[in-house]
Amino acid sequence: MTRTEYKAAIGIFYKSMLLFFVVLGAVFLVYPFMQDVGGADMLLRILGVTFIFCGLFLVIFARVTYIFSDEGLSINGMIGATMLNEEYLNDVVPYRSMTEIRETKDMAYSAGFTSDALRIYYIKKNKRKDSFVIGPVDKEEFIEELERRTGLKVKRL
Secondary structure, three states, X not given: OOOEEXXXXXXXXXXXXXXXXXXXXXXXXXXXXXXXXXXXXXXXXXXXXXXXXXXXXXXXXXXXXXXXXXXXXXXXXXXXXXXXXXXXXXXXXXXXXEEEEEEEOOHHHOOOOOOOEEEEEEEXXXXXXXXXXXXXXXXXXXHHHHHHHHOOOEEOO
């Protein structure tokens, strides 16, 4: 089999947070130039730079990729690294360890806070059951690839 990559979907909540930080940062940066705010101009500029930095931080975090390889599924990206148990951080989750795949609307644990996601249950190296949530952009194509590689069927909502 070949190596296949899928990008993570970005949900509306994540996009809204990004827009909020950038707009608020721009307002705090521009406002002191338009109005005389006394000694608060430096504070507003610092807040502006901080909010814009937070927005850029969200952009960097949003770059998550799901990679199918012959060995298993891996999640690359800063948020993706926090989604898996520490024992799989720079490793792949083997297909044979996956026990169940379900569609979910639980956006709290997916990389881009998307509500159109998949929860994958797997057996960790210590024999305990765990799960992680992923939300690929091309969800149907991703499901076909996942079902083909694992032999499992996705349980639909």
